[in-house]
Each structure stands twice: as C-alpha cells, then as structure tokens.
Amino acid sequence: MSPHELLVVPMGYGFMVRALAATVTAAAVCAVLSCWLVLIGWSLMGDAVSHAVLPGVVLAYVVGVPFALGAAVFGFLAVALIGVVRDTSRVKEDAAIGIVFSTLFALGLVLISVTPSQVDLHHVVFGNLLGVDRADLVQITAIGGAALLVLLLKRRDFTLYAFDPVHAHAIGLNPRLIGAALLGLLALTCVVALQVVGVVLVVAMLIIPGSTAHLLTDRLGRMLVIAPALSVCASVVGLYLSYHLNTASGGMVVLVQGAVFLLAYLFGPRHGVLGRRVAAIRSARTPPPPAG
Amino acid sequence: MNAVEVDGVTVRYGDVLALDRVSLALGAGRVCGLVGVNGSGKSTLFKTITGLVRPERGAVRVRGGPPALARRGGTVAYVPQSEAVDWAFPVSVREVVMTGRHGGLGLTRRPRRVDHEAVDRALDRVGLTDLADRRIGGLSGGQRKRAFVARGIAQQARVLLLDEPFAGVDKRSEGTITRLLRELAADGAAVLVSTHDLRSLPDLADEAVLLMRRVLVHGSPQEVLRPDNLARAFGLDVGLREGEPA
Numbered sequence: 001m002s003p004h005e006l007l008v009v010p011m012g013y014g015f016m017v018r019a020l021a022a023t024v025t026a027a028a029v030c031a032v033l034s035c036w037l038v039l040i041g042w043s044l045m046g047d048a049v050s051h052a053v054l055p056g057v058v059l060a061y062v063v064g065v066p067f068a069l070g071a072a073v074f075g076f077l078a079v080a081l082i083g084v085v086r087d088t089s090r091v092k093e094d095a096a097i098g099i100v101f102s103t104l105f106a107l108g109l110v111l112i113s114v115t116p117s118q119v120d121l122h123h124v125v126f127g128n129l130l131g132v133d134r135a136d137l138v139q140i141t142a143i144g145g146a147a148l149l150v151l152l153l154k155r156r157d158f159t160l161y162a163f164d165p166v167h168a169h170a171i172g173l174n175p176r177l178i179g180a181a182l183l184g185l186l187a188l189t190c191v192v193a194l195q196v197v198g199v200v201l202v203v204a205m206l207i208i209p210g211s212t213a214h215l216l217t218d219r220l221g222r223m224l225v226i227a228p229a230l231s232v233c234a235s236v237v238g239l240y241l242s243y244h245l246n247t248a249s250g251g252m253v254v255l256v257q258g259a260v261f262l263l264a265y266l267f268g269p270r271h272g273v274l275g276r277r278v279a280a281i282r283s284a285r286t287p288p289p290p291a292g
Numbered sequence: 293m294n295a296v297e298v299d300g301v302t303v304r305y306g307d308v309l310a311l312d313r314v315s316l317a318l319g320a321g322r323v324c325g326l327v328g329v330n331g332s333g334k335s336t337l338f339k340t341i342t343g344l345v346r347p348e349r350g351a352v353r354v355r356g357g358p359p360a361l362a363r364r365g366g367t368v369a370y371v372p373q374s375e376a377v378d379w380a381f382p383v384s385v386r387e388v389v390m391t392g393r394h395g396g397l398g399l400t401r402r403p404r405r406v407d408h409e410a411v412d413r414a415l416d417r418v419g420l421t422d423l424a425d426r427r428i429g430g431l432s433g434g435q436r437k438r439a440f441v442a443r444g445i446a447q448q449a450r451v452l453l454l455d456e457p458f459a460g461v462d463k464r465s466e467g468t469i470t471r472l473l474r475e476l477a478a479d480g481a482a483v484l485v486s487t488h489d490l491r492s493l494p495d496l497a498d499e500a501v502l503l504m505r506r507v508l509v510h511g512s513p514q515e516v517l518r519p520d521n522l523a524r525a526f527g528l529d530v531g532l533r534e535g536e537p538a
Contacts, residue, residue: 039381156401160391163381166372170342171395171447172364218427220382 034210054108075187369444434465
C-alpha cells in the first residue's frame, strides 16, 4: 500500500476528515487535563464524572438544550453526591464514587430506553466517531477549545492546587474554587470525548496521556506538552488503523494510547522498568572517574 | 502590635476537642517553639492561624486584622509537614519557591522579572542556588525544608509557621535551618515552629509554648523544659530525672 493510499485516500471522505478533527480536539484537551488529574489522584473521579454525565446528556437532548449544559449539571451533581455520601456515612470514598457513578450511569441507560429512538445507546456508550456531523464538530471544537484555553491560561493555579492546596489557601487563593473549576472543566471535557470514544472509554483519554507523560519527564511544564502530543499522535494512528483494519474506531484509539503507555512504562529513560535497568548497567560499565 | 494574636480559641472536630480556649500572642522578631505530644493540637493551631480551620469560639488576628486579610496580603507563610507533601510531584525547587510569589501575580500568574529576582535571592539565602533546577523530591530532608522556607522568604511573609521542620532532618541541616530562622526573626519576622527536639529548643527559640489542647505554659524555653512542666504535657514518666529534659 502506497503512503498515498495509506494516509491521503481515507481523508477523501468527509466523515473521516470530521472524525480526525474531533479526535485531535478531544485527545488534546483530555491529555492536558489528565496531567493534573493523575497528579492530584483524581483518576477515579474522572471515571465517575465521565459515566455520570450520561443522564445529563440524555435529558439535555429531550429538553432541547446543549449537551454540555446537561453534562456539566450531572458532572457537578455526581461530585457533590460523592462528597455527601463519603462525609456523612461510614462509606469510604472509593465505594462512594462507585455507588454514585454507577447509579447515575444506570439512570442514563434507563432514560435512553424511554426516550425516542434518536439517541442511540450504542453510540453514546461506545462513541460514534465516524458519525460525527458538522453540528457535532462545531460543538466539540467550541467546548474543547474553550476548555483547553481555560486550562492553559490558568495552568499555574491548577498546578499550585495540585501540589500544595494549603499554601494556595495561605496566600489568599480559594482552593475549593480552583478544584470546582477543574471538575467543571472535567465535565465539559467528558462531553467532548464522549462523542469520540464513548462514555465507557472517556476515562482512558483522561488517565493514560498524563500517566504516560509522568513516566517520561520530571517537569509538569513538559508533561503539558508531551501528554497532548503523544495523545494526538496515538489517536490519529488509532483512527487510521481502524479505517484500514475496519475495526471499532473508539476502541482502536484507546488501544493505541494503551500501547504508547506500555512503551513508556517499559522503555522510559528514567522511570521505565527496563529503561532504569539499562541506565544502571551503563553506569556500571562506565569506569569510575580517576581519584584525586 | 503583635504579629499574631490567638484569643480564647476553641476548635472541635465533630466530638473531638482539638483546641480548648487557647490564647497566645507572638511578637515580631521572635522565634517561638511549639511543643506538645502528637494530637496536642499543634497542627490545628497552625491551621487556625492561616484560617483553614474556623474556631468554634474565640478569634485570631494577624498583624491586627482578620486572617483572611493577612492571607490576601501574603503575610503568612506555612511550611508543611513532610508527610503532607507529594514528593513525586514533577516540580522543580525553583518552581516551588516561585509559588511564594503566586498571590501577587496577574490573571495567568506569569512571573515578572522582579519575581524571578526575588526567587533567586531567596534560593541564595537558603543556599540552594546550585540545586534550583532539581526536582523537589530529589533533595534531602533538610534541603526540602530549606526550599519551603525559601518560598516564605520569596513571599516576603511576616509570619512564618513551620510544622515539624526538624522531623527526618540530620543534625547539620537542623543547625542550618535553626540559623536561618534566627536570621529571619532578626529581620523582623514572627516565627512559630513546632518541634519534638527539646534539647535544641533553647538554641532555636526565644520563647516556647507547651500545648496540650490548651496552653499549659508559655514562657522561656528553660521554663517550658522544667521537668514538672514536661511531665504535665508528656505524661509522668518523661523527663523527671534531673538534667534530662527528655
């Protein structure tokens, strides 16, 4: 197969061009957000919010308001409910997260089953990358672009919040507000990624890129470049693979993300399991510097 | 005007009484040692002074005003316990010190030239200039503490609160940190340090507070270290032998 057939021919189809644009947008914004999520320890929270937005999306469709609004409302509702269950009962946080998000997700499934047939359950749960139409793409790029802009403009606040919220408070910032903003951006980002890989796999886009980048560098500033770069590349490769191999596009995108993580895990120069060994062997072979 | 005034403060976590009518005043230019067993309310007292914990009764004033005003003015710097910090966080020493300037920066918190200079001076003062671009977790225990003190210096804080800065720190670093805190006090800062190291208390502090949910003694280090006082704070078995404070 020539490079032309491999790379250019697929883009002769409008649906592939839109799919590519949607994938790149979702991959970039999810990856940037994921850097903070994995450092704060909010991976499970990402999982929870991405599932919990489902009833919001369905209700927004029924009422006729933008998906993002419904998703944001239910994203916040999920976070609030998790906090309430954790703080007012003997249930621990991980259990509270599991209870709240699975119940809200189930509510979404039930709502889909009683709404008119235009909301396709399969598309919401597993994504409908090749079915992204012009209106979807406008919404994805608008929400994704806005979320990305806020994340990058306020990145120093988010980093301070992730590293030392007590200091943030001591110098007059409002850590609760910063945390709430991050969760709000998480809910919006879920809407973007939902169209690409579906509810079930959004969490992969929100956890894998940040974790991979964390294995490759000791600087958050570099993580914020490495994570989206790798995630966008992996997603584009995944999309092409799904076209040529005729496989599920959302699944393929996440599969490639996982493969990239595996490579970083094994061969990362400083923090990879094999990379560390190689470095140790090399330094053992290097003769010690002459004394004196 | 005192740098910090704690006036009849009571703090409760649910049913647990953490601070019971605590009153104390800290003067500018002095180092005050805070001594007490685990659970005696030392960390809660710090949190009350920064306003992170609201007292059930009583009031805190920092430089004559409410803690919220002091926070916005960058008056108070807090050096956390080692356990409270994620040492795997991908952030450099310089970046940590720069967060001391954060409150005074604009919308995107982009540091200006004067901020970079303030950070350079702070790093120089604590002797970490050569290690500035290391990851914070790559430093030794004592160097980590100095990095956080440098953050307070860059912040130009007038009140420094240090929670167990000598835990897990070797003797030489402890001496360095003690000297640094004495210098900062000499420059006019009020320094409140919680510590378990009773032997070096007289070298470190001008005055000391013995805390057991309430203030048992507030006086000179020698007075706090009197065996009968320590016995009240630490239980009867400790420090009763002559010349063996702990």
